[in-house]
Amino acid sequence: MATVDINNVTKHFDDVRAIDGVTLSVQEGEFLVLLGPSGCGKTTLMRTIAGLEHPTSGEILIDGRNVTGLPPRARDVAMVFQSYALYPHKTVFNNIVFPLKAQGIPKEEWDTRVREAAQVLGLEKLLDRRPRQLSGGERQRVALARAMVRDPKVMLLDEPLSNLDAKLRASARDELQTFQRRLGTTTIFVTHDQVEAMGMGDRIAVMSGGKLRQLGTPHEVYTESADTFVATFLGSPGMNLIPRNGYLLGFRPENFLPREAMPSQSQIETFRFDVKRVEYLGADRLIYGIVDHAPDDVISIARLPSAVTFPIEVHENHEFAVAHEHLRYFDADTGLRISPQPL
Amino acid sequence: MSDSTIGTIPGQEKPRRLLSLADSERFLGSAFLLPAVIYIIALVGVPFVAAIGFSVSDVTVGSTAFDFRGFQNFEAILKTPQFLRALSNSILFAVVTQVFVIIGANLIAQVLAMDFRGKWIARFFIMMPWATPVALGAIAWLWLLDSKFSPFDWVLQRMHLLGPHTLFGPRLHMVFLGREQLAMASIIVVNVWRLTPLASVILMAGLTSISHDILDQANVDGSGFWRTLFEIKLPLIMPIMSIALLFGMIFTLSDMAIVYVLTRGGPVYYTQVLPVWAYMKGIEGGALGEGAAVAIFLFPVLLAVVIFVLRASRRMEVT
Secondary structure (H helix, E strand, O other), X not given: OOOEEEEEEEEEEOXXXXXXXXXXEEOOOOEEEEEOOOOOOHHHHHHHHHOOOOOOEEEEEEOOEEOOOOOHHHOOEEEEOOOOOOOOOOOHHHHXXXXXXXXOOOHHHHHHHHHHHHHHOOOHHHOOOOHHHOOHHHHHHHHHHHHHOOOOXXXXXXXXXXXOOHHHHHHHHHHXXXXXXXXXXXXXXXXXOHHHHHHHOXXXXXXXXXXXXXXXXXXXXXXXXXXXXXXXXXOOOOOEXXXXXXXXXXXXXXXXXXXXXXXXXXXXXXXXXXXXXXXXXXXXXXXXXXXXXXXXXOOEEEEEEOOOOOOOOOOOEEEEEEEHHXXXXXXXXXXXXOOOOOO | OOHHHOOOOOOXXXXXXXXXXXXXXXXXXXXXXXXXXXXHHHHHHHHHHHHHHHHOEOOOOOOXXXXXXXXXXXXXXXXXXXXXXXXXXXXXXXXXXXXXXXXXXXXXXXXXXXXXXXXHHHHHHHHHHHHOOHHHHHHXXXXXXXXXXXXXXXXXXXXXXXXXXXXXXXXXXXOOOOOHHHHHHHHHHHHHHHHHHXXXXXXXXXXXXXXXXXXXXXXXXXXXXXXXXXXHHHHHHXXXXXXXXXXXXXXXXXXXXXXXXXXXXXXXXXXXXXXXXXXXXHHHOOOHHHHHHHHHHHHHHHHHHHHHHHHHHXXXXXX
């Protein structure tokens, strides 16, 4: 168990700034998620923490020790790759024992430690198999066992769930979180899937363009998004943004409801909403349209839960509303969150 | 007739039949395979059958008489002392060469698989011995190993390793190709020189095909250079290495140019190998039957090597 401190790290590949001045502290035993679209630098940041890439500038501290120039083997971190990177020619047992051998752990301990790790992940019966004889979920568990067997200070997980099918992914999410809580190992988890990030992270670090956009609990980054990128990246669909009086007014689709469906006592802002399209998704209805006074190319979306049965027709001009507490304000130029403005 | 009408107007039987022929997989399959089949039969099958025919006959270069002689040719060559020598030389030649080729090619492949400036030019130079015609390369080596004018002698003399009161002295010349063991060693060196590039490129392809994730994983797992080499890289390229080995074995066992140019099997017959002996007996000596019998003798040897290596490589296949 350890802390990880990333101090003003940059990483340039020729002219590309993969990481552009990121500062981030991971607490002991924390499950931190690095979230961002592909190419945002999250994987590069993780590889830098592992020591597979060396930062152009800045420093990385693990448990207070500066490891910036050290090779991976001197950092005591374990990593699970998206592809799981199991050694195809080794049995499950030999895959799991490999880090112990490489780290010079005494031979007498190998068997017990491998069996312990295998037991935690339910792999006891598979120890003699080779990776190609395993299913996707089993491979992922072998990769996790290999990561935990040496009791690393930090575990780095690079999209370990993205190779699983949807059904398996949900249960693997649950297993992985339980497993992390049980070990209490400081864990950094990279993903581009916001559902994984929201569901699993103690805190989420949202990245874009090599920069850290926001760091906070899932609730914070969702409800108190620091800028328009975070606001629109999170949520499905993301936050609606409407230009108004020189700033951007934001509200989430699930808070954008027909006037009739709003509780009468709340303070609300009303909009005339020109409905262009209705999508029926089972649990929800998505209403696409244009808010009056907004430019024609700014489509807003309302997400109506199936409990709201109020009929909405295409081409209808309907009155919609948002409660004041759900309105967010952003600077039109920088995209940063600003204090409430006159409506 | 415009293209668009083909096959659409009833009564135009001919284009229609052509079309249906072009759609028939059975016809197309045989048609596309035919050139390859003709090629193999004409250039591999016929000579092979002819060689077997020759080996059991008394056919010679000078006459068209063809009499069946059973296994007399084989008995005759088995009785000569050259035969055992040529067979054991062939095997020694192939095995020792491959040991050095595999070690050297692994070293070169490791270097070439890395990223460095001038990699392209390094690869180009390393491929040169393989790209040079065997006979030309062998002639260059013949000059380099000359009994009087060898530059190696000159260098050794200047280093005070050759000449009176020195390590290789008192003689002034090594006479690389004139002494039994030195001649064999020279042949092996030239063959290693020639075959290492191909093996290097094959192994390099194998090394670069190992996923970066696997190597990164080994790195994070704490594995150092040697452990990664012996526990990860070499086992993963073992199947492709056995293919390199197979090629090397076959090229060595069936090659006659190097031995023929450098020593013609000499001094006496101490560096004789089966292909050169077959050529000398059958073509130069005119005894086609006996020459064919020697050549045919290589067949079971090569077959055994091929079967062994291919089976081993399939067993080592991992993904």
